[in-house]
Amino acid sequence: MGKDAYKAAGVDIFAGEQAAAKIADMTAQQKDPHVLSGIGGFGALYELPTQLKQPVLVSGTDGVGTKLLIGIQAQESGTVGEDLVAMCVNDILAQGALPLYFLDYLGIHHVDPDEIAKIVGGVQRGCQKGQLALIGGETAEMPDMYAKGHYDLAGFAVGLADKADLFSPDKVQAGDVLIGLPSSGLHSNGFSLVRQILFKSHDFKLDAVIPELKQPLKTALLTPTRIYTAALKPLLTQKCLSGAAHITGGGLVENLPRSLPETLAAQIDWTAWTVPPIFKWLQSLGELSTQDMLQTFNLGIGMVLIVPAAQVKTVEETLKMAQEAYVTLGKVVPRTKAAVEFVGAATV
Structure with a gap:
């Protein structure tokens, strides 16, 4: 099955590649020296800082919930990415850890590169406010899974703390x-x-x-x-x-x-x-x-x-x-x- 056949089935690989390129351009401006590889590989690499005595990774995952439906109805997708980062990062902070990096997952009816850029642009802004790196993610075009114009958004953040400093x-x-x-x-x-x-x-x-x-x-x-x-x-x-x-x-x-x-x-x-x-x-x-x-x-x-x-x-x-x-x-x-x-x- 070629790309044209896949497109006939509802998945536009070329649009996905364009969206991925836009996301890569966004994240290329990050200055975190610990990011060894980010968007585009099979996995993202992050080198852990080593100044802690007993380093502990703290992770949190979340979504945006039905607030997404408001964004879809209003045709404004530029803010929900910030919500996504916030819901994960604030949980990390509440454990006593500082955030390191973030990955997102976007499942969508149809890949429009400009729309994807707006959504992920919000994620990137959230990462800037949260002082962590956006190092990877996934965009899945699934027209049979999501109604036209609809999408879902989830993600997770990873933070770091010394074991003795974690809240309990x-x-x-x-x-x-x-x-x-x-x-x-x-x-x-x-x-x-x-x-x-x-x-x-x-x-x-x-x-x-x-x-x-x-x-x-x-x-x-x-x-x-x-x-x-x-x-x-x-x-x-x-x-x-x-x-x-x-x-x-x-x-x-x-x-x-x-x-x-x-x-x-x-x-x-x-x-x-x-x-x-x-x-x-x-x-x-x-x-x-x-x-x-x-x-x-x-x-x-x-x-x-x-x-x-x-x-x-x-x-x-x-x-x-x-x-x-x-x-x-x-x-x-x-x-x-x-x-x-x-x-x-x-x-x-």
Whole structure:
């Protein structure tokens, strides 16, 4: 079977080659000296730094979920690649590791080289923000698998840490302070519920300007997930944290306990931060309870740092120097019942 026969079956090899060339051009500008070979080979090669006593590789994999459907509907594919990198890299950071490299997988109905370049361009921007190298990936054209105009996106990141510096619940102690780093909005969680509220229960159009949000709906929904490498890297280098939690699906109430021992709880002050308008708007539209909101969305906090009391001043000064916004959410206390307890009015 030749290339023409394969094209007749729905797979355009020439278009795939053009797309691969565009991706190779994008990644050729990377300056990481540890990348020995990248796009184009059967496998990507990365030489590990050797300055650590007990080097441990930390890996994380994720996708973008049904947020992709919003991008497809809006015909805007330039941001979802950033979401993909963010969801993987933020998990690496929450383990106490610094990201090294990233690989992506794109399954698509039809290969349009320019469209592929937009999608992977977003991945590349995410890698730049995450301070890691995009060293490989795969684009699979499968017209029988995906509907016309549709695609799926997944990837994984690998990071590195010294074994002694990795976060674990047993390093967290009562009295540690919880510092929250703001999210950029919905990030990439809860979109099945968001779509249910906006497009099934209501008939919103993506280009509609929403008064409560002061911007087009598609802009609010497609704002890329924030990547926290710039904020956490100096803190990890200074070894001034005892833990961290990436606030993804499940929100504060399900993600914070993953970083705590069973004997301790996170006590959070509801008055410490203002929940962004998009969450309040969705809650009102969907008639959602506070518990629904807590278990689905980040509510404006994308990463929580667990800081020993003696290191709070250092952390705050480091964040201020980097012009990183933060809020003091509360503290770690002995657990009496729930792993996360709230002080103040428990309303969104």
